[in-house]
Amino acid sequence: MGSSTARRMWGIVEPIHAVTYFSDEARAAGGALGVRGFWAEYVVQRAAPLGAVGRTSSRRASSGSTGTGSAGSCPRCGT
Numbered sequence: 001m002g003s004s005t006a007r008r009m010w011g012i013v014e015p016i017h018a019v020t021y022f023s024d025e026a027r028a029a030g031g032a033l034g035v036r037g038f039w040a041e042y043v044v045q046r047a048a049p050l051g052a053v054g055r056t057s058s059r060r061a062s063s064g065s066t067g068t069g070s071a072g073s074c075p076r077c078g079t
Helices: 005-024 022-032 038-050 055-062
Strands: none
Touching: 005 038, 022 038, 038 055
């Protein structure tokens, strides 16, 4: 795939991505789960399709593998 094709595809798909993660509805859904903060909501929504993970895995995924990044940002999620 050439770079111009990739750029055109990005232009088509990016608006869907933006609605998925950055809409008021998506933010409200994260808040309803007890997730606190924009980036914590974003990480939770990006990880959701991967299925349930343990506490350590979710902390590593959201903090660059140090396990300290967004710890405590989602009490109901076990982080």
